[in-house]
């Protein structure tokens with residue numbers, strides 16, 4: 001095992017912990033040789049902390065940071081994302097020389113340890129605006145100096161979307177043009193919403209997906225799952241996109257078999 005590198009995620013409440021646990025389990029299933037770390041805030045319950053400790057090597061308490069930027073978060077239609085500034089704490093994990101951050105709503109479909117061959121700051125394009133990276137999966141190097149600069153930058157400039165992604169894109173602004181090695185292939189952060197917008201590309205490349213990202217307001221844990229038929233449905237019974245369905249089912253299979261038993 002490589003003890004000075006880690007996959008890192010974040011959960012500021014018990015709801016997102018469900019996602020983090022499934023992500024952690026998926027990394028374990030594919031036998032990552034790296035450490036697993038999670039940043040949590042005081043709202044996370046004791047029971048959930050105990051479950052987290054069974055999957056993550058390191059459960060790190062941090063203070064919540066909120067952008068408090070109602071105007072931009074309203075434009076984004078995601079008022080809950082101000083707290084994603086808490087993600088910045090990942091730069092304080094200086095016990096590691098390099099890390100890969102992954103949102104709690106991501107899931108790995110194979111071993112992705114090769115991501116550690118990349119340098120800070122590597123990320124995949126955002127499907128909504130491809131000259132921006134999506135901050136759901138990125139390679140970074142912990143550093144208290146960078147952390148301090150990020151906080152200063154946040155205070156001076158805020159974030160154009162009110163969340164961490166706007167801030168990080170402005171801070172690492174050379175990403176779009178400077179070094180193509182810092183562009184992760186899209187299959188390392190395939191957002192399930194893209195599935196609708198370019199169906200032939202998904203049909204052609206989708207089978208190579210390595211990391212699925214359940215980006216957007218509907219998270220896997222918001223769906224209904226029938227364990228008998230192993231099917232996922234929407235709570236209001238509108239149909240789930242056919243391309244998204246296998247990924248949602250996979251999430252639920254891991255959740256039912258490996259995570260629920262930890263929480264009982």
Ligand code: UDP
Pocket residue numbers: 009010011012013016080081083084102103104105106136214215216217
């Ligand atoms: N997050 C959290 N608590 C929240 C909202 C977000 O811990 O209330 C963390 C979690 O790791 C999540 C990430 O911040 O995956 C980014 O938020 P989200 O995935 O909801 O944003 P999206 O990918 O849909 O833009």
Ligand code: MN
Pocket residue numbers: 103104105106136213214215216
């Ligand atoms: Mn996400």
